[in-house]
Amino acid sequence: MGDKGINRRALGALAVGGAAAASLSGCERAGPTEATVKSRQFPSDFVWGVATAAFQTEGSPTADGRGATIWDTFEKLPGKIKDGSNADVATDSYRRYAEDVDLIAGAGLKAFRFSMAWSRVLPTGSGTVNAAGLDHYERLVDACLAKGIAPYATLFHWDLPQALQDKGGWSARDTAKSFADYAAAVAGRMGDRLKHFITLNEPAVHTVFGHVLGEHAPGLKDIALLGPTTHHMNLGQGLAIQALRAAHGDLKIGTTQALQPCRPAGGAAAFWNRPASSGLDALWNRAWLDPLLKGTYPGLMDDFLKGHVRDGDLKTVRQPIDFLGVNYYAPAYVKLDLASPSHIAPGAPPKGAELDAFGRQIDPSGLAEVLKMVRDDYGNPPVMITENGCSDPFGNGPAVIDDGFRSQYLRRHLEAVKSAMESGSRIGGYFTWTLIDNWEWDIGYTSKFGLVAMDRTTGVRTPKASYAWFRQVATTGTLPTA
Numbered sequence: 001m002g003d004k005g006i007n008r009r010a011l012g013a014l015a016v017g018g019a020a021a022a023s024l025s026g027c028e029r030a031g032p033t034e035a036t037v038k039s040r041q042f043p044s045d046f047v048w049g050v051a052t053a054a055f056q057t058e059g060s061p062t063a064d065g066r067g068a069t070i071w072d073t074f075e076k077l078p079g080k081i082k083d084g085s086n087a088d089v090a091t092d093s094y095r096r097y098a099e100d101v102d103l104i105a106g107a108g109l110k111a112f113r114f115s116m117a118w119s120r121v122l123p124t125g126s127g128t129v130n131a132a133g134l135d136h137y138e139r140l141v142d143a144c145l146a147k148g149i150a151p152y153a154t155l156f157h158w159d160l161p162q163a164l165q166d167k168g169g170w171s172a173r174d175t176a177k178s179f180a181d182y183a184a185a186v187a188g189r190m191g192d193r194l195k196h197f198i199t200l201n202e203p204a205v206h207t208v209f210g211h212v213l214g215e216h217a218p219g220l221k222d223i224a225l226l227g228p229t230t231h232h233m234n235l236g237q238g239l240a241i242q243a244l245r246a247a248h249g250d251l252k253i254g255t256t257q258a259l260q261p262c263r264p265a266g267g268a269a270a271f272w273n274r275p276a277s278s279g280l281d282a283l284w285n286r287a288w289l290d291p292l293l294k295g296t297y298p299g300l301m302d303d304f305l306k307g308h309v310r311d312g313d314l315k316t317v318r319q320p321i322d323f324l325g326v327n328y329y330a331p332a333y334v335k336l337d338l339a340s341p342s343h344i345a346p347g348a349p350p351k352g353a354e355l356d357a358f359g360r361q362i363d364p365s366g367l368a369e370v371l372k373m374v375r376d377d378y379g380n381p382p383v384m385i386t387e388n389g390c391s392d393p394f395g396n397g398p399a400v401i402d403d404g405f406r407s408q409y410l411r412r413h414l415e416a417v418k419s420a421m422e423s424g425s426r427i428g429g430y431f432t433w434t435l436i437d438n439w440e441w442d443i444g445y446t447s448k449f450g451l452v453a454m455d456r457t458t459g460v461r462t463p464k465a466s467y468a469w470f471r472q473v474a475t476t477g478t479l480p481t482a
């Protein structure tokens with residue numbers, strides 16, 4: 001991948017340009033990509049939930065002995081965050097978690113996917129456990145259970161303890177072992193009540209944007225880190241799954257992957273872009289799915305991985321999971337770039353493609369495509385959709401409370417989910433991203449993905465129209481036609 005100032009929209013729609021994207025308020029226009037469904041009724045045990053992440057919501061960066069994370073360091077570097085903001089307050093959810101749980105209950109949702117900050121549990125990433133950090137998550141878990149909400153805890157959503165980064169982060173093999181120790185500490189303390197675990201969130205994004213493109217923490221730009229970072233995250237995941245199962249035999253364990261169909265820019269005619277799109281597919285999708293579900297790496301990863309995979313590693317990496325978490329926002333368009341070390345560069349979606357405010361193409365057929373890939377190429381494992389959603393228009397403007405575009409986005413993607421289920425996919429639930437407008441990594445507070453708006457001065461939360469819409473869907477299990 002070339003160093004071309006790529007941001008995260010790149011993998012969806014870079015070349016279309018931010019100006020065009022920013023003027024769109026979302027998803028009103030019907031695209032040619034609608035899925036057809038036989039029935040609009042979801043099964044009664046389908047899990048409806050909402051997803052968040054610690055660093056984007058908690059704030060309170062030093063409370064109760066929390067250690068520094070790589071994002072605390074990165075957000076303070078000049079020019080790294082679009083609006084110059086930081087996540088020191090975010091949605092203040094470390095202190096206001098009970099209000100968040102009330103909002104989730106009020107939306108009729110039965111599941112909450114949140115992440116734990118590793119550095120609250122182990123301030124330096126390994127060694128001494130910080131009981132006060134675990135106390136917080138225990139209170140959160142108990143608050144969920146008291147309201148009939150199943151907690152789904154993600155163990156790593158990009159906020160690596162800085163102390164581990166200082167020793168090489170995920171490019172160092174020891175981090176895999178520390179991750180398993182952290183998983184064991186959490187399960188040991190609360191695995192009697194916290195039954196759903198997600199090991200990693202979108203490790204492809206963390207690897208590529210954090211270690212190759214430098215757009216995310218830890219801000220490294222080195223293609224040589226692609227192989228070791230990928231492998232050590234896979235290895236850490238395998239060891240963590242083993243540790244979790246050793247702590248409690250009845251846990252439901254999954255992982256969350258950012259799956260994207262990788263399409264050659266320019267369509268079928270641009271056949272020279274095809275090797276680039278298969279290259280991205282290998283490092284973005286299959287470098288995570290293959291080792292976990294088949295015990296192999298795609299051949300295209302061989303050069304990157306040379307010297308990092310030891311005997312027996314692939315056996316450790318290939319662990320049984322209870323569900324595969326699929327995050328989906330948009331397809332990726334890719335073109336060949338001989339000047340970049342990976343020969344991969346972002347390309348444009350087809351002319352006239354419908355874009356969301358993030359600048360990514362709105363294309364529910366991409367979700368159908370990745371669900372089919374999981375079904376056909378990976379033995380049809382149980383799936384949970386662990387993230388899907390869209391942003392308000394970019395900028396520092398007020399949140400759009402009457403956000404019909406968001407309900408339309410969710411409806412169209414839920415149709416793709418239902419249609420995949422009717423074709424045999426074993427999809428057990430859907431978590432929308434996200435509960436409250438929060439701090440969106442390198443673009444700070446300039447994007448708003450929430451069902452609920454927040455006044456950043458007072459912290460007051462205001463549900464948007466989509467909150468009521470999603471409540472209706474979750475409580476009836478029926479998808480409206482509009």
Ligand code: FCB
Pocket residue numbers: 053056201202205258327387433440441449
């Ligand atoms: C996903 C991330 C999540 C948030 C959404 C918009 O890729 O997992 O933290 O940034 O995108």
